[in-house]
Amino acid sequence: MTAADLKVLTAAAEIGLPEPLRLLHMTDTHVNLPGPGNPTEEAYTEHFAAAIEYAKAHGLFVIHTGDLTVYNTPENFAFAKKMLSEVDHITLIGNHDLTLPGKIGHNDPVMGAQVFPVVQSYFDHDLTFSSRIVGGVNFVSINNIHYRFKPEQMERLKAEASRGYPIILLLHIPLFDSEEAAIMAAKGRKFPHMLTPPEKYRTIYEERNWARQCGDEATYDTVRYIGSEPAIRAIFAGHLHERHDGICDCGKRQIITNGVFQGYVREITVY
Numbered sequence: 001m002t003a004a005d006l007k008v009l010t011a012a013a014e015i016g017l018p019e020p021l022r023l024l025h026m027t028d029t030h031v032n033l034p035g036p037g038n039p040t041e042e043a044y045t046e047h048f049a050a051a052i053e054y055a056k057a058h059g060l061f062v063i064h065t066g067d068l069t070v071y072n073t074p075e076n077f078a079f080a081k082k083m084l085s086e087v088d089h090i091t092l093i094g095n096h097d098l099t100l101p102g103k104i105g106h107n108d109p110v111m112g113a114q115v116f117p118v119v120q121s122y123f124d125h126d127l128t129f130s131s132r133i134v135g136g137v138n139f140v141s142i143n144n145i146h147y148r149f150k151p152e153q154m155e156r157l158k159a160e161a162s163r164g165y166p167i168i169l170l171l172h173i174p175l176f177d178s179e180e181a182a183i184m185a186a187k188g189r190k191f192p193h194m195l196t197p198p199e200k201y202r203t204i205y206e207e208r209n210w211a212r213q214c215g216d217e218a219t220y221d222t223v224r225y226i227g228s229e230p231a232i233r234a235i236f237a238g239h240l241h242e243r244h245d246g247i248c249d250c251g252k253r254q255i256i257t258n259g260v261f262q263g264y265v266r267e268i269t270v271y
Contacts (some may be wrong), residue, residue: 011245014271015166019214021137023063027067028261028262029044030259033045033076042261049083051265060087062084062089065172068206069096070096083115091123092141093145093256137166141170157229169252174195175223176196176197176198176250180192195215195219196214203270204265233252
């Protein structure tokens with residue numbers, strides 16, 4: 001794959017900037033290089049390289065919303081870091097980035113907590129919560145890969161909102177969007193895999209899926225806060241391997257992009 005082969009989605013977000021900011025939203029690169037204990041059928045390295053080349057050719061700031069890798073291995077993260085080092089970027093991790101070869105610990109918060117320090121060592125910024133102001137926008141990234149927000153994350157988000165910049169929130173797992181859930185159901189995907197589904201979905205989820213995705217009190221409190229905070233103007237997310245641009249149930253605009261491993265990126269103009 002080359003940059004010319006990419007399927008480039010587009011979007012525009014009006015948040016009141018004096019000068020437009022052009023960026024490339026990529027997500028779910030799913031790098032999967034062979035290594036000890038990790039044979040692979042598809043590495044997706046060419047897809048990632050093509051997305052980076054597209055960003056460089058068009059002078060775009062890069063937002064990566066997680067699942068850099070399929071499995072947490074040194075080989076996968078070394079390649080991901082090499083690719084990202086070629087562009088100015090913000091990145092967060094996804095659930096696959098804490099998964100060991102063989103799907104060990106996939107979506108398991110206990111195993112994830114054990115693996116997290118190793119993954120954090122690959123990065124200079126805090127993977128739990130970080131913010132960076134680019135072009136007058138405060139890009140705030142929060143780790144929600146186990147379908148939870150923590151109270152300390154909400155307190156830090158409130159502190160960022162008080163700084164007076166418009167915020168674009170970066171998440172791996174999207175907030176629940178009923179319209180997108182219906183679209184996915186029509187495609188045969190019964191479990192939407194979004195944060196805080198409404199109670200009515202409990203009857204169609206297996207109990208294990210419901211227990212993982214329904215959230216806890218701190219998570220629901222944070223989602224309500226996100227919906228009520230005027231400084232938060234939009235959400236960029238991944239995880240679903242689907243594209244959607246709509247209003248999530250909490251009332252905020254949410255832009256979800258297909259995975260780079262599927263050949264997609266999204267060019268977004270924020271103005």
